[in-house]
Amino acid sequence: ASDVAAAWSAGKIAAYTCDNKKAPLNFTTDGGSSWFPSPKLPERSTGGTVSVSCDGSRIFWVPGNVAAPVYFTTDQGNSWFKPNGLGLGAKIYANTSDPMLVYAVCSGSVYRSEDGGTNFTATGLSVADNSELVPCHDAPDGIWIRSGTSVGYSQDRAATVDYIKDVSANAIGTGAPKNEGGNAPLYIMGEVGGQGGGIYMTEDHGKHWSKLTTEKDGFGNLTPSITGDASVYGKFYFATNGRGIITGQIKT
DSSP states (O other): OOEEEEETTEEEEEEEEOSOSSOSEEEESSTTSSOEEOSOOSSSOOOOEEEEOTTSSOEEEEOSSTTOOOEEESSTTSSOBOOBSOOTTOEEEEOSSOTTOEEEEETTEEEEESSTTSBOEEEEEEOOTTOEEEEOTTSTTOEEEEETTEEEEESSTTSSOEEEEEEEEEEEEEOOOSSTTSOOOEEEEEEETTSOSEEEEESSTTSSOEEOOOGGGOOOSOOSOEEEOSSSTTEEEEEOSSSOEEEEEOOO
16 A cells, blocks of 8 residues: 555544555445445546545545645545645645544645635645644644654644754654543654654653653664554554564553
């Protein structure tokens, strides 16, 4: 697969992209037990990126072409639409608690939609080309932003962001909170306060950090991808460079 995404609050609904010319975009509604190709495609292409709204009602696809538009479907691929307000090559990030709230990064700017991705407007925030957005399911207006290697938190739907000093990351992801209604932990691949590279976690929006790996773990050159489990506190998953996906679990 080139990319994969699941609905945060309806985890049995997911989608993935691949380089198969006959079936570049595939869906599941039973948690991956079976998959089916999109019945229609808005253009002939392969790969690309995919994002799914938190309730699974909308699926966004950006084909793998050099300059591809964003498309979305509300009926699992039977019909497709183009959002208004976005340029080519955008990256879509669905909110994890509100299916109508969708973010995008396009040409160094952050965009936001409050109508399920039909219309996007710029928030006024500029980010690096290799940025990453992670909406917070514990705070409807909150969103983590990685711009280059800088990590910051926005409390106003990406209108502004407060970057955290002495923290750098190549990948970020959130997971289930320790207690219901508590802060969702943020996991990063990076470095905090000169403690060396590794995987870190914060549960108070970057005020305090815990290092979850040591040099003895020997993971080496990790592929920059990490996320927390949506249901289990302290459980996280990260990609390696040729060693598959590793599951971590903090001691509680």
